Amino acid sequence: MTTTDIGYAHESGKTVYTVTEAFQETARLRPDQVALRTVGGTQQITWREYGARVEKLAAGLAALGVGPGDTVGIMLTNRPEFNLIDTAALHLAAVPFSVYNTSSPEQIAHLFTNAANRVVVTEQRFLDIVRDAGVTVEHTVVVDGPAEGAHTLADLEANPLPDFDFHAAWTAVRPDDLATLIYTSGTTGPSKGVEVTHRNVLAQIIAQLDGSLAAGLDDRAISYLPAAHIADRISAHATNLLVGIQLTTVADPREVAAALPDARPTVFFGVPRVWQKIKAGIEGKLAQEPSPVKRALARWAIQTGIAAARADLAGRREPLLTLRHTVAEALVLSKLRHAMGVDKLRVAASGAAPIPPELLEYFLGLGLGFTEVWGMSETTGVATYTDLTKPRPGSVGKPVGGLELRLDADGEVLLRGPILTRGYRAMPDKTAETIDADGWLRTGDIGALDPDGWLRIVDRKKELIINAAGKNIAPTNVENAVKAGCSLIGQVVAVGEAEPYIAALIVLDPDVVALRAKEFGATDADFATLAARREILDEVLAAVRAGNARLSRVEQIKRFIVLDTVWEPGGDELTPKMSLKRVPIAAKYAEQLTRLYASDLPEGVVNVG
Numbered sequence: 001m002t003t004t005d006i007g008y009a010h011e012s013g014k015t016v017y018t019v020t021e022a023f024q025e026t027a028r029l030r031p032d033q034v035a036l037r038t039v040g041g042t043q044q045i046t047w048r049e050y051g052a053r054v055e056k057l058a059a060g061l062a063a064l065g066v067g068p069g070d071t072v073g074i075m076l077t078n079r080p081e082f083n084l085i086d087t088a089a090l091h092l093a094a095v096p097f098s099v100y101n102t103s104s105p106e107q108i109a110h111l112f113t114n115a116a117n118r119v120v121v122t123e124q125r126f127l128d129i130v131r132d133a134g135v136t137v138e139h140t141v142v143v144d145g146p147a148e149g150a151h152t153l154a155d156l157e158a159n160p161l162p163d164f165d166f167h168a169a170w171t172a173v174r175p176d177d178l179a180t181l182i183y184t185s186g187t188t189g190p191s192k193g194v195e196v197t198h199r200n201v202l203a204q205i206i207a208q209l210d211g212s213l214a215a216g217l218d219d220r221a222i223s224y225l226p227a228a229h230i231a232d233r234i235s236a237h238a239t240n241l242l243v244g245i246q247l248t249t250v251a252d253p254r255e256v257a258a259a260l261p262d263a264r265p266t267v268f269f270g271v272p273r274v275w276q277k278i279k280a281g282i283e284g285k286l287a288q289e290p291s292p293v294k295r296a297l298a299r300w301a302i303q304t305g306i307a308a309a310r311a312d313l314a315g316r317r318e319p320l321l322t323l324r325h326t327v328a329e330a331l332v333l334s335k336l337r338h339a340m341g342v343d344k345l346r347v348a349a350s351g352a353a354p355i356p357p358e359l360l361e362y363f364l365g366l367g368l369g370f371t372e373v374w375g376m377s378e379t380t381g382v383a384t385y386t387d388l389t390k391p392r393p394g395s396v397g398k399p400v401g402g403l404e405l406r407l408d409a410d411g412e413v414l415l416r417g418p419i420l421t422r423g424y425r426a427m428p429d430k431t432a433e434t435i436d437a438d439g440w441l442r443t444g445d446i447g448a449l450d451p452d453g454w455l456r457i458v459d460r461k462k463e464l465i466i467n468a469a470g471k472n473i474a475p476t477n478v479e480n481a482v483k484a485g486c487s488l489i490g491q492v493v494a495v496g497e498a499e500p501y502i503a504a505l506i507v508l509d510p511d512v513v514a515l516r517a518k519e520f521g522a523t524d525a526d527f528a529t530l531a532a533r534r535e536i537l538d539e540v541l542a543a544v545r546a547g548n549a550r551l552s553r554v555e556q557i558k559r560f561i562v563l564d565t566v567w568e569p570g571g572d573e574l575t576p577k578m579s580l581k582r583v584p585i586a587a588k589y590a591e592q593l594t595r596l597y598a599s600d601l602p603e604g605v606v607n608v609g
Helices: 019-029 047-063 080-090 105-115 124-132 153-158 166-171 198-209 230-243 253-263 272-287 292-314 319-340 357-365 428-434 475-483 510-520 527-531 534-549 582-588 590-596
Strands: 034-038 044-046 071-075 095-098 119-122 139-142 178-183 193-197 220-223 246-249 267-270 347-350 370-376 381-385 404-407 412-416 441-449 455-460 489-495 502-508 557-562 605-607
Touching (some): 019 080, 019 166, 019 230, 034 047, 034 080, 044 047, 047 080, 047 153, 047 166, 071 080, 071 105, 080 153, 080 230, 080 246, 095 105, 105 124, 105 193, 119 124, 139 153, 178 230, 193 230, 198 230, 198 381, 220 230, 220 267, 230 246, 230 381, 246 253, 253 272, 253 319, 267 272, 272 292, 272 319, 272 357, 272 510, 292 319, 292 357, 357 370, 455 475, 475 489, 475 502, 475 534, 489 582, 502 534, 502 590, 510 527, 510 534, 534 557, 534 605, 557 590, 582 590
Parallel strands (some): 071 095, 071 119, 095 178, 220 246, 267 347, 347 370, 502 557
Antiparallel strands (some): 034 044, 178 193, 404 412, 412 441, 441 455, 489 502, 557 605
16 A cells, blocks of 8 residues: 555455555344345345355356456446446446446446446346447346346356466555446536546545545445446545445335335435425325325424524524424424435435525525535545524535635636546547646536635536526526425526526426326326427426526526427437436527527427516
8 A cells, every 4th residue: 555545444444545455344243134225125245145146256257257457347227236236346446337327338338448447247127238238248247137138146156267366366456446427417528438446435434434424334326326436436435335324225216205215314415406306205195195284284384494594594583483493394294204215314415416595495494414415426425514503595615625716717616636637538638638747637617605615506607597698697507596495397408608697498297297286186088188288388487487587687587498209318319317408408409499589489498588
């Protein structure tokens, strides 16, 4: 080891320097505790079982020719088999990487060509897509049953490399070895493979332990976000390996709210849209409450909680409000948290996109300890976070321990520290564009710093709108203002480059549209028909006007179109983490964008007035 090695002080008392060392200590320390489980406990794996299977799978992978530095492609839903195979590969000093489940054959071909993996591990449902990619791999492993021309996990475990020395293999792993590749979502071009080392992972976990995100042996989390995204890779998988938290895997991310009462997580990470869907689910259940008295009481309690949260945020002391909040907590809020499955939740975190302040106030009002985080694949996850005891809507907080942060002359956020990637796989030019000779990473985000050093993200550097008058406008500021108070709205795309005013494309949330359809007695209508209903358009118009009231005149939306289609993560319009693909959207909806700026008022275009 060198003097620059980052050591993680494990609960066992031993200092470890790689993810594999940490896993071995965790498994030794907690052999009989459940490490991995599925909803309902239909599958449960203890740390002892986890360790034994990792050893067998590592020997089986070695028999397929996997060794130090070799890449292993993984295209799986969130299931214990992912954790098993990924961890086994790490013990060979190999480089496991995940593929988004929504990937097309062309996208898979790009990843496999860049990663140069000779082995892929997948499920039967993805087998045809993987093979359609047209990239030759030497071995395919299918985890959920036999398939022609493929190995099973049982095959791997039953056919180890002769005389394989497992202990020698994992103790040979070094801090600067790659732990994974995280392929960026590719909003503007082909995805880049972010190289994440064991040193990066340990630095990230150590940084989190010093702040609000700290997790311990007795914590529980849910793995439901794609393992191809840095959020699940670190907050779920890596934290499980290093810290020993229990993971409940959820194969379908749409079922995460239903999984909460079963898993009872103590730490939970969600992108803003997940939190918005949880809020919509609460509102939907309240709307279906048959008792008018109970319904009114619940709504009063939630509004009281929100008012109390706002008072706390503003530093106001209101004795009467405090008394009402105490009653609301006893009668409703504590029971609501239990029913939701978040009564044990210690840390609720949001990231990947700005969370609207009103949504943050809603969950603070429900009594959750909430932190907003900001980071990227290139920072191995979290770069900044807000303190649980000091939430600050609109801010993403202070840097994690060991991270330097400064703003460039144009406001771009620059970072330097041990959590930073060493670069992009086989893309030296892209690496040089992003990380300078002094180790500063250009994030591409424009930020502003509070007097006490807390960061506020203004927008993406390349996404700022410059209108016809030359004013710089941050589209996410406009979009979040509209989405803040309306669960019906799933996505907003603000436009107006070189135009006299801001306009928008608006996409509805299909789950909330379905709830509205029940209210209208129109459950037989298709989505396009519902999107054009007067009641829906009026609700959207009210949300746009409410959002405009929060914005300066130059930022306000003057016209919008409600699209009659659903946007899915990983589709033409959204990345798997639900970021907007603005360039593809502009191309695909060019006709609608033109109509927004027509001299007359075309059919389907709503004038805000």
